Amino acid sequence: MQNLIEYAPLLARGALTTILLALAALALATALGGLGAAGKIRGGMLLRSLVFGYTTIVRGVPDLVLILLIYFGGQRLINIAGKAAGIEYMELSKFWAGVAAIGFIYGAYLTETFRGAYLTVPGGQREAAMSLGMRPLQVLRAVTLPQLVRFALPGYANVWQVLIKSTAVVSVIGLEDLVGLANDAGKSVREPFLFFSAVFFTYLFFTWVSQTIFNAAERRYALKELGDAV
Amino acid sequence: MIKIILAAAAASSFALAANATAINICVEGAYPPFSSTEASGEVVGFDIDIANALAAEMGMEATMVKTDWDGIIPALLEGKCDAIIASMSITEDRKQVIDFSAKYYSSPASFLGADGMSVDMLDGKVVGVQRGTIHQDFMEGEFPNVELRLYGSQDEVYLDLTAGRIDAAMGDAIAMQDGFAKTDAGAGYSLFGPSYSVPEYHGEGEGVGVRQEDTELRDAFSAAILAIRASGEYAAINDKYFDIDIYGGE
Numbered sequence: 320m321q322n323l324i325e326y327a328p329l330l331a332r333g334a335l336t337t338i339l340l341a342l343a344a345l346a347l348a349t350a351l352g353g354l355g356a357a358g359k360i361r362g363g364m365l366l367r368s369l370v371f372g373y374t375t376i377v378r379g380v381p382d383l384v385l386i387l388l389i390y391f392g393g394q395r396l397i398n399i400a401g402k403a404a405g406i407e408y409m410e411l412s413k414f415w416a417g418v419a420a421i422g423f424i425y426g427a428y429l430t431e432t433f434r435g436a437y438l439t440v441p442g443g444q445r446e447a448a449m450s451l452g453m454r455p456l457q458v459l460r461a462v463t464l465p466q467l468v469r470f471a472l473p474g475y476a477n478v479w480q481v482l483i484k485s486t487a488v489v490s491v492i493g494l495e496d497l498v499g500l501a502n503d504a505g506k507s508v509r510e511p512f513l514f515f516s517a518v519f520f521t522y523l524f525f526t527w528v529s530q531t532i533f534n535a536a537e538r539r540y541a542l543k544e545l546g547d548a549v
Numbered sequence: 550m551i552k553i554i555l556a557a558a559a560a561s562s563f564a565l566a567a568n569a570t571a572i573n574i575c576v577e578g579a580y581p582p583f584s585s586t587e588a589s590g591e592v593v594g595f596d597i598d599i600a601n602a603l604a605a606e607m608g609m610e611a612t613m614v615k616t617d618w619d620g621i622i623p624a625l626l627e628g629k630c631d632a633i634i635a636s637m638s639i640t641e642d643r644k645q646v647i648d649f650s651a652k653y654y655s656s657p658a659s660f661l662g663a664d665g666m667s668v669d670m671l672d673g674k675v676v677g678v679q680r681g682t683i684h685q686d687f688m689e690g691e692f693p694n695v696e697l698r699l700y701g702s703q704d705e706v707y708l709d710l711t712a713g714r715i716d717a718a719m720g721d722a723i724a725m726q727d728g729f730a731k732t733d734a735g736a737g738y739s740l741f742g743p744s745y746s747v748p749e750y751h752g753e754g755e756g757v758g759v760r761q762e763d764t765e766l767r768d769a770f771s772a773a774i775l776a777i778r779a780s781g782e783y784a785a786i787n788d789k790y791f792d793i794d795i796y797g798g799e
Binding site: 326329332387395491492503505506512 | 578579580581585586587588589590614615616617619620623624627628629702704705707708728729732734
């Protein structure tokens with residue numbers, strides 16, 4: 320226990336890295352998911368097959384493989400490109416390699432979440448809004464998006480819960496996240512069980528906090544008057 | 550985001566160019582007493598002291614890059630560090646991909662188990678080793694009747710030994726003695742059987758790993774090892790961690 324207290328600041332630093340990594344990856348995944356969903360719904364033949372390829376490949380490959388591929392393979396690409404351009408050596412940051420890999424992976428899941436949510440909004444509502452003379456962007460903002468958020472939130476919350484847990488795999492590339500640091504510290508003082516228990520409760524805390532936030536968001540976007548209308 | 554990566558990359562490559570005598574060294578940070586992580590996040594241990602002493606001898610400034618064991622050779626090959634000082638044994642298999650300096654220490658391999666174990670009790674028993682090490686090759690080649698269980702790190706081997714999932718462990722004698730048998734967690738366990746040092750498996754000892762094209766750096770490391778041996782600096786570091794001189798035969 321003494322060891323755990325001594326190492327607490329180090330673990331806190333790791334926890335901060337984990338959270339920042341997860342949030343940055345979620346931002347990237349949300350952007351990719353939005354683009355992917357738009358491509359799948361509105362895109363032409365080529366764009367749709369591109370997005371289809373993206374979601375199929377990414378959802379079919381383990382996170383760990385993609386991380387290693389992006390970090391070490393990406394570094395090789397940079398080295399080759401750098402050599403050709405006459406630049407000596409450029410370091411691919413561990414943090415951004417992790418963000419890229421995790422964001423890329425969960426963008427594929429969010430593509431499906433957003434697409435599903437969009438398709439759940441009845442098409443008649445868009446047509447009704449258009450018939451009132453609203454422009455497409457206005458329709459999106461005032462009619463489609465608020466409902467889309469409501470339908471997408473449960474799936475989005477689910478993806479986030481899985482995403483934050485999957486950040487643990489970045490420790491294999493030596494990024495000093497919560498799991499990586501707890502692993503090194505636990506082995507260094509030979510109390511891995513104690514340190515991994517601390518990690519266990521920290522992750523539970525993260526997911527509990529995010530669950531609370533998402534529950535609040537779901538209440539906020541729920542249609543309260545729905546009960547009266549039906 | 551790409552901009553940020555490029556900016557960060559440009560900044561770090563500039564730093565490298567500005568200080569030509571800097572050297573990045575990959576270390577493990579999870580293999581006490583050779584390499585372990587402090588509460589401050591700093592890596593310490595025999596490997597790190599040796600790395601600093603060698604760099605100083607070569608007139609360089611060493612920066613430790615903590616890298617997971619499984620990713621340590623790729624990290625060297627892709628230029629994330631310039632040398633590996635992580636108690637890595639010099640073997641023919643590894644020489645296919647990287648090159649090594651002369652050894653900086655050499656310790657025999659040994660079995661570890663509950664007090665009273667002996668080698669002739671091993672048939673049909675379960676023995677744990679760290680995956681991808683010379684000890685795995687040794688066990689597969691010399692003890693075919695033993696069931697092997699592979700682990701990502703030496704500490705996982707100790708954990709499962711105390712948990713009773715394996716009957717014995719095979720590994721580096723010094724690391725197991727100092728890193729486990731002498732500690733509270735290792736009460737009731739000790740090394741048993743002979744000390745194994747078969748060149749076919751155990752190679753020439755532990756060396757500094759470098760990329761194959763860096764022959765000058767390799768020779769500089771070899772010379773620096775001999776220099777700190779001669780100056781007594783090696784002995785000072787050695788005595789900080791071990792009762793015996795772990796350099797082995799000259």
